[in-house]
Amino acid sequence: MIRLLAVIKRDLLKFRRNPVIMFLSLVLPIVYLVILGNSFQGKLKGLPVGVVDLDGGPASRDFIQRLRAIEGGPGTFDLLFMKDQGAAVRQIREGGLKAALIIPPDFTRRSLARRRAQVGLFLDNTDAISAMTIRETMRAAFAASGIEYYPVREERAQKYLRDIDLYKKIDYDQSLVPGVVIMAIFLGTLTTGAFNLVMDRFLGIDESYLLTPLTKGDIVTGLIASGVIITTVITLIVFILSILITGISLWGGVRQFMLLLFVILLTTLGLLSMMFIFLGRVGHPRIVGLLTGFLNVIFFFPSGAVYPIESFPRWLKAFAKVNPEAYAVHAFKSVLFKNAGVGAIWGDMAFLTAFTVIAMTAGILAFKRTL
Amino acid sequence: MSAIEVKELVKKFGEIAAVNGVSFEVREGEFFGFLGPNGAGKTTLIRMLNTLLKPTSGKALVAGFDVVKDADEVRRAIGVVPQAMTSDLDLTAYENMDIYGRFYSIPARERKERVGRLLDIVGLTQRAGDLVATYSGGMRRRLEVVKVLVHRPRILFLDEPTQGLDPQSRRTVWELLKAFKEEEKLTIFLSTHYMEEAEGLCDRVGIIDYGKIIAMDSPEKLKGELPEQDTVVLELPDATEEIIRALKEFDFVQGVKQENGTLSITVKNGAHVTPLILSKILEFGKTVSSVSIKERSLEDVFIYYTGRSIREEEAKKVSMFIGAGIPKKLVQR
Numbered sequence: 102m103i104r105l106l107a108v109i110k111r112d113l114l115k116f117r118r119n120p121v122i123m124f125l126s127l128v129l130p131i132v133y134l135v136i137l138g139n140s141f142q143g144k145l146k147g148l149p150v151g152v153v154d155l156d157g158g159p160a161s162r163d164f165i166q167r168l169r170a171i172e173g174g175p176g177t178f179d180l181l182f183m184k185d186q187g188a189a190v191r192q193i194r195e196g197g198l199k200a201a202l203i204i205p206p207d208f209t210r211r212s213l214a215r216r217r218a219q220v221g222l223f224l225d226n227t228d229a230i231s232a233m234t235i236r237e238t239m240r241a242a243f244a245a246s247g248i249e250y251y252p253v254r255e256e257r258a259q260k261y262l263r264d265i266d267l268y269k270k271i272d273y274d275q276s277l278v279p280g281v282v283i284m285a286i287f288l289g290t291l292t293t294g295a296f297n298l299v300m301d302r303f304l305g306i307d308e309s310y311l312l313t314p315l316t317k318g319d320i321v322t323g324l325i326a327s328g329v330i331i332t333t334v335i336t337l338i339v340f341i342l343s344i345l346i347t348g349i350s351l352w353g354g355v356r357q358f359m360l361l362l363f364v365i366l367l368t369t370l371g372l373l374s375m376m377f378i379f380l381g382r383v384g385h386p387r388i389v390g391l392l393t394g395f396l397n398v399i400f401f402f403p404s405g406a407v408y409p410i411e412s413f414p415r416w417l418k419a420f421a422k423v424n425p426e427a428y429a430v431h432a433f434k435s436v437l438f439k440n441a442g443v444g445a446i447w448g449d450m451a452f453l454t455a456f457t458v459i460a461m462t463a464g465i466l467a468f469k470r471t472l
Numbered sequence: 473m474s475a476i477e478v479k480e481l482v483k484k485f486g487e488i489a490a491v492n493g494v495s496f497e498v499r500e501g502e503f504f505g506f507l508g509p510n511g512a513g514k515t516t517l518i519r520m521l522n523t524l525l526k527p528t529s530g531k532a533l534v535a536g537f538d539v540v541k542d543a544d545e546v547r548r549a550i551g552v553v554p555q556a557m558t559s560d561l562d563l564t565a566y567e568n569m570d571i572y573g574r575f576y577s578i579p580a581r582e583r584k585e586r587v588g589r590l591l592d593i594v595g596l597t598q599r600a601g602d603l604v605a606t607y608s609g610g611m612r613r614r615l616e617v618v619k620v621l622v623h624r625p626r627i628l629f630l631d632e633p634t635q636g637l638d639p640q641s642r643r644t645v646w647e648l649l650k651a652f653k654e655e656e657k658l659t660i661f662l663s664t665h666y667m668e669e670a671e672g673l674c675d676r677v678g679i680i681d682y683g684k685i686i687a688m689d690s691p692e693k694l695k696g697e698l699p700e701q702d703t704v705v706l707e708l709p710d711a712t713e714e715i716i717r718a719l720k721e722f723d724f725v726q727g728v729k730q731e732n733g734t735l736s737i738t739v740k741n742g743a744h745v746t747p748l749i750l751s752k753i754l755e756f757g758k759t760v761s762s763v764s765i766k767e768r769s770l771e772d773v774f775i776y777y778t779g780r781s782i783r784e785e786e787a788k789k790v791s792m793f794i795g796a797g798i799p800k801k802l803v804q805r
Binding site: 103104106107110111114115118119305306308309310311312313314315316470471472 | 519522523524525526543544547548550552554556557558559560562563567571572574575576577603619620
């Protein structure tokens with residue numbers, strides 16, 4: 102234990118005396134926010150939308166046909182037909198659906214009687230871009246069926262689409278906060294942990310601890326532990342600044358904050374462990390520089406942090422399934438915007454935990470104890 | 473008992489054998505030196521003995537432990553001052569030593585006492601709280617030496633410990649090593665390409681060239697094995713061909729070499745024949761500015777066994793093997 106703590110202490114002292122790295126770790130995520138926030142546009146495809154048709158009459162069938170046409174044409178939706186509206190809303194809360202369309206039992210009857218008929222559209226508005234796309238596409242489908250769309254409070258039409266945001270309104274800046282946090286974690290894990298090993302190797306001072314009884318496990322886990330401390334502190338500062346700037350309130354209180362902290366810690370641990378696989382044998386910081394851009398592109402962009410995963414082509418969606426940052430973003434968004442509990446993010450946490458264990462084991466095995 | 477036992481040790485990088493079938497023993501308490509030019513295989517050999525490199529073949533025991541099978545025990549028994557300065561520049565001297573002591577799980581109180589005492593011995597107590605980045609080269613080297621003594625190793629390895637130091641700092645390090653050897657009852661294994669370092673410090677010296685040991689004994693015995701000859705060095709900028717020819721006619725003259733305004737004359741029994749040489753030069757109407765008789769040194773031993781000067785070798789040889797400042801990727805392929 103004393104040896105492990107020694108590795109941690111050494112690493113922390115060295116970090117504290119490098120203000121440039123500290124400064125860049127804080128500033129770069131915000132710069133990235135500005136640049137990336139304006140860089141992503143694209144048509145969304147395959148947004149999972151639940152359809153609960155409690156009516157089954159001609160009017161509802163006609164409307165569903167139009168939705169199927171959109172599914173088969175532009176492909177904006179992937180329609181999932183369900184029987185239980187409660188289950189559909191629950192799936193939105195758990196992240197399985199982006200929206201749920203509920204067609205009530207009296208929809209056709211009311212339509213034919215030219216009485217007031219409505220359908221309900223429940224939206225996951227924590228993903229502002231997807232929610233907006235679904236709302237607009239539904240509105241177009243309504244218009245095509247000859248039924249006018251009116252907002253909820255306008256009572257002029259007989260039939261209308263009533264859309265319901267499940268959560269408090271999230272503006273664009275606020276929607277980027279999870280991305281900023283994940284970026285802070287990513288940069289933190291790049292400039293601590295395995296990176297210090299690369300620098301020691303480059304400066305030729307790695308011999309000083311390779312010649313001691315420190316084991317591979319001592320060195321790798323010690324550097325990861327110090328990296329977790331540094332990165333978590335930086336990320337928390339970035340997070341607190343972000344919510345102050347964008348005006349997000351943590352309405353779930355301490356429980357919500359602790360869960361967010363847990364997501365940050367687990368993500369940091371996973372990414373630091375992963376860095377040992379990539380950088381464990383690298384001997385020049387220039388290689389780290391090159392890898393930074395590459396790793397950023399392949400992990401951050403397809404994470405759903407800035408633009409929904411549903412806008413990606415099929416191959417990139419498949420990659421997102423094994424991208425730890427995608428799980429981190431999903432978990433962070435769920436807790437931050439939906440005040441979700443452990444139950445809603447346990448899948449993300451399970452993936453990140455398994456990823457961390459595998460990456461750390463591989464990192465230790467890949468680390469070479471000799472020159 | 474032997475502190476170090478090496479049998480037929482080989483290390484190859486691709487097709488190049490950096491160490492090629494080396495065998496030797498170092499006795500406990502001995503100050504043993506490895507002498508050779510850069511690229512001779514000294515650092516590679518030390519790194520194998522320190523567990524940093526795995527031998528291609530052969531066997532080495534350090535403090536009775538196999539360097540491959542019992543690497544951890546070897547690391548606990550040794551202290552190593554590598555060729556490069558390895559202390560963290562971002563930390564103070566005290567922090568460097570304290571953390572090093574923690575790597576060996578030395579209890580806090582013992583660590584504090586030991587670090588304080590060692591820093592005191594090398595005169596760094598006043599600067600113990602300063603960042604190592606602010607130290608001079610000599611101070612850093614002193615720190616390097618004492619840092620690896622915190623855990624009381626039985627065997628101390630030093631790879632070119634005075635390279636790049638000014639003469640005064642070099643002498644300080646030598647004095648420290650002598651003192652620590654006695655006080656800590658250390659076995660010291662030193663690699664160097666400085667003749668005077670090997671001669672002044674070592675009980676025994678092994679001369680290594682192209683990965684092989686070509687001679688090994690005490691400096692005195694190695695010099696004693698040379699044929700009886702001295703070198704008379706005359707400062708004579710305007711020496712002519714006639715003078716050189718006339719000197720070569722003496723029976724006792726074995727060779728004459730003209731270089732940079734000096735004549736180096738290899739003779740038997742230099743002290744007796746020098747007046748005869750000076751008389752001959754006077755006959756040509758020339759005056760000698762200075763005369764010196766060079767005694768046999770380890771440099772002569774190296775020349776005797778290899779046919780080359782170690783300094784000539786230094787100048788022309790590109791370092792092929794691992795050494796400080798040479799990217800490892802280049803040399804390990």
